[in-house]
Amino acid sequence: MSLLIEDSVPLPEPDYARLCDAFREMKIGQSVVFTGSHCYIHALAANCAIRIKVRALSGKIALRGLKEYRIWRTA
DSSP states (O other), X not given: OOOOOOSSOOOOXXXXXXXXHHHHHOOTTOEEEEEEXXXXXXXXXXXXXXXXXXXXXXXXXXXXXXXXXXXXXXX
């Protein structure tokens, strides 16, 4: 089996880019729902220099062990 390498195919935008954009647009007290890792969310918030509060909304999704989290901007 051979794979055809293509040029100029745009990469899909990763979830962290959308989450970071949401963090920038949020005002204190607003929230967003994100599916992913709890540690990843806090690391991204630190990189965006904001404070957040996180609460899990649901259990494991698929087989990857990811959860849905509601994230509030606190400062």
